[in-house]
Amino acid sequence: MSAPVSEPVVVNADPATGVATRPAKGRWLAEVLRTERLTPQMMRVTFGGAGLSEFAVGVPTDSYVKLHFVPRDAPYGVPYNADEIKRDLSPEWWPIMRTYTVRSWDAGTGELAIDFVVHGDEGVAAPWALHAAVGDQIYVTGPGGAYAPNPAADWHLFVGDDSALPAIAAGLESLVSGSRALAVIEVGSPADEQRIASAADVEFIWLHRDDPAGPPDIAATVRELRFLPGQVHAFVHGDAGFVRELRRYLRVEKSVAREFLSISGYWKRGLAEDGWRTAKQSWAQPVDDAEAQLER
Template sequence: MPTWHATVETASWLTPVLVRVVLRGDGLAGFAMPDATDAYVNVAIPPQDAPYGPVFVPAEVREHHPEELWPARRRYTVRRWEPASGRLTLDVVVHGDEGVGGPWAARAEAGDVLVLEGPGGGYRPDPDADWHLLVGDESALPAIAASLEAVPAGRRAVVRLVCDGPDHEVDLPSPADLDVGWLHRSGDPGTDGTLLLHALEELDLPAGRVHAFVHGEADEVRGIRRHLLTDRGIARADMSCSPYWRRTMTDEAWRRVKRDFVAQMDAEVGTGAA
């Protein structure tokens, strides 16, 4: 993937856990988005006091420096790209001081430099589908918000999202005929982990062919995927499904086991996770 760099123009809190970072600069010259509403970039965040400048090529750093000096790699969905102004918007989930990307976004201020690679992506709402189903949590919210803007006018879009409470909800503008349901966690991991699945089990699905987008916490995604494929009979080809993170695991630990988890999930029902 090509390497880019950009400067923070603004950083603002959308909710208690979601920071919007707007980037721009000459380092984005030539940047172009794929035809995908789940497009992502891989950001590279160097450790504190790294012996190289704020603008670097991650591959070169890995080649010339020991591993403890390598930048941390995190993947974030592009919320919006504005070619005319050269602005790139990322919405980043922050869980206190945990991880690398969240704390960086929480401290981000105008003038900070961010190195990124990409973009990639593979999902866009199918304009020929009869209706759309979009399911996820805060980590999937940027892609779901971008996708809803691309659903054809008047087409039905059923959205179920889980978050920590009313102040964590955001507006979701769309030309679609929206059915949006926000589910609020109680703080009980056992109950919270099944909120989305139970909401879908109780849902009367619209008639016709659906195009589904199911992304978020790994075990939640796995259960929802199984339900939609086996109980609801949705075709695997009509679903984009990916586990972004896993409860009780750090980003680094999840990255090490994600490939095996996805393979096991695919072996249960259907093949190939998008």
């Protein structure tokens, strides 16, 4: 099967600085350069290669890409032609798409780092990351993304579980000296906490699922926070259960304006990404209705 290496589109850049304001979007062939076990439940895979030569990210610190995993025992490998696969093979052999945060992109070295939450050999992406070897290839599409900490905010709130940790870390690292932030992060155990460098004054609250006192309630923890004075810019991402509760809390009870809130359920327990994408609209509807009442 024939296989184009990449299909980029034009980068939109600030004419004064040359910095990308919107990233090039396309289909890129990425090659594994190295892997690193960051914590018991987090694996970093660093990609590079000629296929990423025109890749770029813009301003958002929550930039994300979609990785296309070849099903186990598929009758083809990477590189491949997606159009030919969809034409010639039944759907169970089509590449499986999963969305991941760009943990970092170094334009100078052409290295793209992505962190994977790993829980043994469950799922599609985690086993791939656990067994990834130098030289392995995978197609990447994107990037997308919209959130970056608003410098007009008086302080920043970051809330999430392991799935949001890469985006939270990228956001905290982007804050300048003099900024203030609270970060509430749920991980498996104390060993899964990460050291995150930030020029800002950051207070971390780490919650652990293996706590002998019982699993943490991330929404209740946020409700008990003493909010800092002034305008907050909040980033709340992760399991749809606590995200929906906090979306209502922040929008309806705390009256945080939409433009100062980035909130999304990355996943929902019991659903793969495809199923969650289908269910997401009905999940969000009750809060949408409450917000509509608020804005009347």
